[in-house]
Amino acid sequence: QKEVEQDPGPLSVPEGAIVSLNCTYSNSAFQYFMWYRQYSRKGPELLMYTYSSGNKEDGRFTAQVDKSSKYISLFIRDSQPSDSATYLCAMSAAGGSYIPTFGRGTSLIVHP
Amino acid sequence: EAQVTQNPRYLITVTGKKLTVTCSQNMNHEYMSWYRQDPGLGLRQIYYSMNVEVTDKGDVPEGYKVSRKEKRNFPLILESPSPNQTSLYFCASSPSRGDEQYFGPGTRLTVT
Numbered sequence: 547q548k549e550v551e552q553d554p555g556p557l558s559v560p561e562g563a564i565v566s567l568n569c570t571y572s573n574s575a576f577q578y579f580m581w582y583r584q585y586s587r588k589g590p591e592l593l594m595y596t597y598s599s600g601n602k603e604d605g606r607f608t609a610q611v612d613k614s615s616k617y618i619s620l621f622i623r624d625s626q627p628s629d630s631a632t633y634l635c636a637m638s639a640a641g642g643s644y645i646p647t648f649g650r651g652t653s654l655i656v657h658p
Numbered sequence: 659e660a661q662v663t664q665n666p667r668y669l670i671t672v673t674g675k676k677l678t679v680t681c682s683q684n685m686n687h688e689y690m691s692w693y694r695q696d697p698g699l700g701l702r703q704i705y706y707s708m709n710v711e712v713t714d715k716g717d718v719p720e721g722y723k724v725s726r727k728e729k730r731n732f733p734l735i736l737e738s739p740s741p742n743q744t745s746l747y748f749c750a751s752s753p754s755r756g757d758e759q760y761f762g763p764g765t766r767l768t769v770t
Binding site for chain 2: 578589650
């Protein structure tokens with residue numbers, strides 16, 4: 547079992563839909579949780595960053611962390627065609643070596 | 659403009675011919691990392707550096723070398739490239755451990 551599991555998709559939704567992207571993990575030491583967006587032929591860019599549990603909102607994006615279930619989510623409200631990209635979750639532990647673990651990414655397609 | 663730059667962006671080479679991919683950041687970040695991204699495998703960390711002259715192995719360091727002689731630069735060296743190192747490579751920098759990473763635009767390497 548991989549440390550971080552993420553459904554690769556593709557996930558296809560109509561414009562305006564609420565999108566839910568998820569990752570599960572097995573390492574209880576993870577404390578930092580991040581979501582990156584990667585457009586085709588580009589490097590990943592940070593969308594959301596959360597430390598420990600809880601929710602964080604930024605515009606149309608909401609990140610949730612449930613450490614008891616080892617489950618993180620990214621919600622996108624009022625999705626737009628420009629949101630079409632691959633979304634990567636990433637997480638790392640507070641101590642030890644600095645090796646963030648990435649999910650494989652979920653491909654999202656928002657069609658007009 | 660705050661950014662991470664990589665050169666070259668595209669490279670086709672032959673087995674055994676030494677090459678270097680450069681990475682530079684202008685944000686005065688302590689941490690820098692190299693990743694490779696392969697279909698179905700996601701982003702995997704090759705090496706990271708926590709500061710000048712401090713480097714350590716990531717998940718997949720075999721066949722790669724790095725150096726950190728200056729804070730802004732973190733070159734990736736392939737002493738004897740092999741076809742299994744054909745991949746998309748990303749350099750990233752971060753202000754401190756656990757924080758968000760800023761990725762470069764990527765280098766697509768093909769080894770024949």
